[in-house]
Amino acid sequence: MLRGLNGKLKNRVRAGSLRACWLAAAWLPVALAACDAHGPEGETRAGASATTVTVASLAASTPRVSVVPVVPAVHAAAPGRAQTRAEVYEQVGKMTALGKQLFFDASLSGSGKLACASCHSPDHGFTPGNALAVQLGGGDMRQQGMRAVPTLKYLQSVPAFTEHFHDSEDEGDESIDAGPTGGLTWDGRVDRGSEQARIPILSTFEMGSTPGKVAAAVKAAPYANEFRAAFGEHIFDDTDATFNAVLQSLETFEQKPETFYPYTSRYDAALAGKVKLSAAELHGLELFNDEKKGNCASCHLSQRARDGSPPQFSDFGLIAIGVPRNRALKVNRDPRFYDLGACGPERTDLKGRDEYCGIFRTPTLRNVALKKRFFHNGIYQSLEEVVRFYAQRDTNPEKFYPVVKGKVQKFDDLPKRYWANLNTEPPFDRKPGDAPALDEAEIKDVVAFLNTLTDGYQPAAH
Ligand code: HEC
Ligand code: HEC
DSSP: OOHHHHOOOTTOOOOOSHHHHHHHHHSOHHHHHHHHHSOTTOOOOOHHHHHHHHHHHHHHOHHHHTTGGGOHHHHTTSTTSOOOHHHHHHHHHHHHHHHHHHHTOGGGSSSSOOOHHHHSBGGGTTBOSSOOSSOEETTTTOEEOSSOOOOOTTGGGOOOOBSSOOOOTTTSOTTOOOOSBOOBTTTTOBOSHHHHHHHHHHOTTTTOOOHHHHHHHHHTSTTHHHHHHHHOTTGGGOHHHHHHHHHHHHHHHTTOHHHHOOOOSHHHHHHTTSSOOOHHHHHHHHHHHOTTTTOGGGTSOOSOOTTOOOOOSOOOBEEBOOOOOOTTSGGGGSTTOOOOBTTSSSOOTTTTOGGGTTBEEOOOOTTGGGOSSBSTTOOBOSHHHHHHHHHHTTTOGGGTSOEETTEEOTTTTSOGGGGGGBOOSTTSOOOTTSOOSSOHHHHHHHHHHHGGGOSOOOOOOO
């Protein structure tokens, strides 16, 4: 049985972040080392200590370092021979620094006004600072996107997309097929940060740029010399090579542990025994985990994995939960248009696979309290509304879907022929007249718990 089709299998053992290491293995040594840095206690050490561990583990683990050659740009600094670990480490450092500058550079966009950071603001957990459901972009900065902006944090643990996901032995039960899982973006359509970065740069409703424009902007940028130092004196002679180096640098920056996966939330402090959650937060956590109440943790994993690595608050499964249509979006003015997630139209390789229509990748809930819009179409503006949707979708559908001539138009953003794909596990196992899975006081406590997942918690000085 596939989870994506028939709802989630109960009692699936919590997966954790060894996955982090799989994807990192395809990505970069920096993240690889960060996997190592989650020691047996599942602690990640941020800042300078993470860097130290990085160097040490690069020096220690020969087989892992052999993955480095998958990063073509790394070769640029030392063509024709294998690099030493020290050279690799130095190259990663240069690319991280460049990636950061590129990330904030609006001159890469067609309008000259939009940087990655415009939509992924570091002050808001790498989500937008404004409360728009979807962001504006394009040459005139007036083109509306069709999806809400996800956080860029904790993506290091997203596995590459697969239709049949099996947990590793360290994390859970290998024999269970968890169905479609992983990949970047809401529909999992790309696997690497570099491929992903290409999407907004070229999209007509986002940065609206071209490889040529990007190459020219970088050549004229204050950091052009650093770019040459990292990728070779002649890098600007070749537009495609320059563009690829830009994409690689962005991908490398996105894996900087202390910026993108610091594990410094109040909840992490509580897991490490450094702080006690309040009564409301603890009650919220219980409801979040309780299979008969919120059952949230069945998808948004909240416990450490078997190997001790910290929870990612997502199993990265692609799931249909029947989020209402956001009628404020321009794309939705066309009544024939549906954003069906994995089966299209943004994603094209699974087109015609009806069993994948309406499924979206489960997002992490780390830093979710910093977001101003929720779900793939940004329909809700507060965590209370989101949790109420989970609790009352089936008991009080009229609160969430339009009512036409007295009839509730349930699941109005998914054509009926795909309704079999909708998840039916708790809290989605009820009908009108039943008691909601969570009452209003319980919803409040779940939200209090979600507020403990924001990074940057400073335990009071002793
Ligand atoms: C106009 C707003 C906007 C800009 C500018 C933008 N993004 Fe995004 N980003 C989005 C949206 C919307 C999504 C979700 C897209 C989807 O699901 O199809 C997204 C998704 C992502 C993801 C995948 C996140 C996940 O959960 O899988 C990454 C990584 C990312 N963006 C990086 C970047 C980088 C790097 C840049 C700059 C080159 C950038 N973005 C520029 C809006 C933006
Ligand atoms: C069956 C799997 C599943 C369960 C159970 C589940 N979620 Fe989710 N969650 C998802 C998916 C999938 C999405 C994205 C759906 C979409 O946008 O179409 C999501 C999105 C969210 C979001 C929005 C995050 C964002 O970045 O926009 C929040 C908040 C959330 N869930 C909280 C909860 C809470 C609280 C519970 C328990 C009451 C819960 N979830 C139960 C799968 C699940």
